[in-house]
Amino acid sequence: MTARLGLGALAVVLAGCASVDGAATAGEIDVRTLAVGGYTTVPADLEATHKPTDGPILEGLRMAGAVVLPHEVDAALTHNWGTDVLDTPRRAADASAISTVNIPVLERHRMIVGFDVAEGSRAFDQATPAIDTDARVTRIVLLRFPGAGTAAAAARDLAATDFGVSPDNQRVAIPGYPAAHAHWRPGIKTIGATFANGELVVSLFLQHPTPDIDALARRVAAVLDAQKPLLDTFVPTAPDRIAELPRDPDGLLRRTLIPGPANQQIAISSREFAAWTGRASLHYRPTEPAELAAAWDRGGVDSVANSYTTTLFRFRDDSDAAAFGATWQDTLSTAAHPVAGPDRVPGARCAERRAGSAPAVVRCYVSYRRYGAFVSGPAAAGVRQQAAAQYALLANAQ
Template sequence: MFSRKTRLSVCIASIVTALSVAGCGSTVAGSSIPAELDVRKLDVGSYSTTPLDMRYTYQNDLSGGLKLAVMRLSDNVVTGMDIDPRFKYSTGSVPFVDAAKATTVLADVTKPVLERNKMMFGFASGSVDKEPDKSGKKVDGQSFTTVAVMQFPDEAIAKQAATEIEDADFAVAADKNEKIALPGYPDAHTHWRPGVATIGSVMAKGSYVISLYLSHTTPDLAALKDLAEKSYAAQVPRLDALEPLTAEEVLFLENDPDGMLRRTFNPNAMGLPDPGKQGSYTMQGFLHQVANTAHWKQTLTDVGLDRFSLSYAGSFSTSMLFRTRDADAARRLASTILDGVYPGVADAPAALPDAKCGEGKSTDDIERKRFRCVVTYREYTATVEADQLRDAHQRAAAQYALLANSQ
C-alpha cells in the first residue's frame, strides 16, 4: 500500500498564523469618500499602506511558476468532505514539485518512477472522519482518505507513470497484496492486502495521475472499493475542468490574478509565491489549510467567499484576507474568526469601524501570536496578529488603510 511513514502535516486548529512586527514604508496619502473615515489619520506606526504591486514586482521563473501551479492545482483537489460528508477533519496537505517531497505521501519505491516520467508538480490532501486528539494523532475507529494529484508532461507519460507507480507499490509485498477491479473505473490500478482495512489505487486522467490511499474501520473490501469509487467520482470532474499546463505556461502564470495579494497586509513586501505562506486561493484551496473542514466550509459558503489570500513577513507570521459576497457577509465572517483560537476579550482599535480583537490561549507554539484583530472593508474581511496589542492595532489600521488605498 502507499507509504504511511510520514503523516500529512496537521494545520493549526482554526486558520493559519500571524504577521511580524518588522515593517517598512509609511502611510501613503489616501483620499476618503463620503461615509468612510480618512485613512490618512489612522495610527499605522511604521507600516506601509501601499498595495504590494507598487512595492514588489514578481519575476517569472521556474521555481515560482511551479509553486503557482501547485496552488492552482490545490484549488481543484478534493477534500474528504467532497468524497463523503463524514470526513469532516483535515490531516493537512502536502504541496510538492519534486519526487523526494512526493514520497512523503507515496511509497518510497515510487521515487524513481516519478523521476523517470518527469513528474512536474503535485498536491496531496488528507482527511479523517473522527477528530484527531490534541496532539494531532489518530483516534480509535478512525477512517481516512488521502488523495494526491500529480501532473506529467502529457497523457501518454501519465498513463505510463500510473502503471509503474502501481507496479512498484504492489511489488513491495507481492506475496501478500491482491489486485482488485473497480467496476466504475476499469482503468484504475487498485490493490489491497486481505485482512488490512486499507486500499490503494492509482489512475491516469489525461496528463494527471490520481493516487488514492484510503481506509475503512474494518477490512471490508466492498466498503473500501465503494470509497475508492466515490473518491474518483469526486476528483475526476475537477480535473476534467482543469486544463493541464505546459512547461512554458508554468513560467507565465500570474502571481496575483484577482488582486488579492496587493490588498493583503505584507509590510516587508515579500511577494515570492509559496504554498501555505504567500498565495491566493479559491475556497477549495483554503479548506486544505484548516483543521475543521466542515466548520469552515459551512461558514465560508454562508458568506459567499470566492477568494482567500495570505501573506507572510518573517518570524513565523502571516496575515489573511477573505473576499465575501458583500459588506454584510464580510461583517458576519469577522464575527466568527476569533472564535475558539482567540476567545479572550481584547480592546479593538477605536478608530476602525466594526473592528474586533481577541486574545489567544496560552501556547508554546511560536507560530501562534497572542492577539488577533479582524477588520472589514466593503466585501473584504482581514486578520492581523501580533504579540503586543498596540502592534496588533497598528497592523489592523494599516490593513484597513491598505484596503481603502487599493480600490
C-alpha cells in the same frame, strides 16, 4: 476561525514609518491617521517580483481547485490532516499516498507538481500512527505530468512499484473504474490506488476502521466519482507556459498585509504566501462552528489570499464581509474572549485565545467593502497595528 491550513510564521514588525498613499473618500476615515506601526500599507507589485521557481507552485495552487475535499465524499472526515503543494518528486513521494520508493518513477516521468490533501475522522496525532487507531482516513494527491500518455504510464508504474514492496499485496478491482490500479494487503485496513485522467494522476490512500476490502474499494470508487468531473473541467497549463502564470490572478494577494516594504521579493509558498482562487478557496472554509461555516457560505467567498499570519477573503458584497466578522465574534470558543480593537478602524473585532499552557494568540478581523481579513500574533498591541495596517492597505488598493 479555524483555518484549514497552517498560517506559517508570525509576521515581523519592522522599524520605521509606514507609507500611506490614499486620503479618505466621502464617508470614510483618513487611513493616513491610523496607528499602523511599521507595517506597510502600500499594495505590492507582485508581478514585478516574479521568480522562476513560482511557476510549478502556481500550477499546484490551480490544481487545488481541481481536487475533491475528502469530507465532500465522506462526512465522517471532520479533521484536516494536511494540505500542500508538492513541488518536487521527493516531497510528492513523502506523501503516504505515494511512498518514497516511487521517487525514481516520478523523476522518470517528469512530474511537474502535485497537490495533496488528507482528512481523518479524528484529529491528527503525530505520536500515534493512524493504523493503530480506528480512524477513517482519505488522502488524495493530484500529480501533474507533461502529457496524457506520460500520466497513464506514471499511474501504472507508481502502482506497480508500490505493489512490489510486499509479497502479500493483492490487486483490487475498483467498481466502475477498470483503468484504476489498486492493491491492498489482506488483513490490513488500508488501500492504495492510482488513476490517470488526461495529464493528471489521482493517487489515493484510504484507511477504514476494519480490514474490509469491499468497503475500501467502494470508498475509492466514491472518491473517483467525485474527483473525475473536477479533472474533466480542469485545463492544465501548457508546460512551456507555466513560468508565465500570474502570482496574483484575482488581485487579492496585493491587498494582503505583509511585513516589510511593498517592493520586497517574496517567493510564492502555498503555506506562507499565496492566492487561492475560485474553488481552491474552499481549502480555507471553516468547518466549525457551524454558524461560521454558514456565514462563509452565505457570503459567497470566491477567493482567498494568505500572507504569513494574515488571511484575506473576498465576499460577495460589503454586508457579507461585515457579517462574517460579527458571526466570528459571536461564536468564539470558551477559551477566547474579546479584547479592544484598533482605534478608529470601523467594525474591527479582536479576541485573545488562551488554551492550556500554549502561548496566547490574539486575532483581529477587519473588513473594508467586500474584503474581510484576519490578522494574528502573540501581543494585542502589535496585532492592533496589523489590523489598522490591513484596513489601510485595503483602502489604498482600491
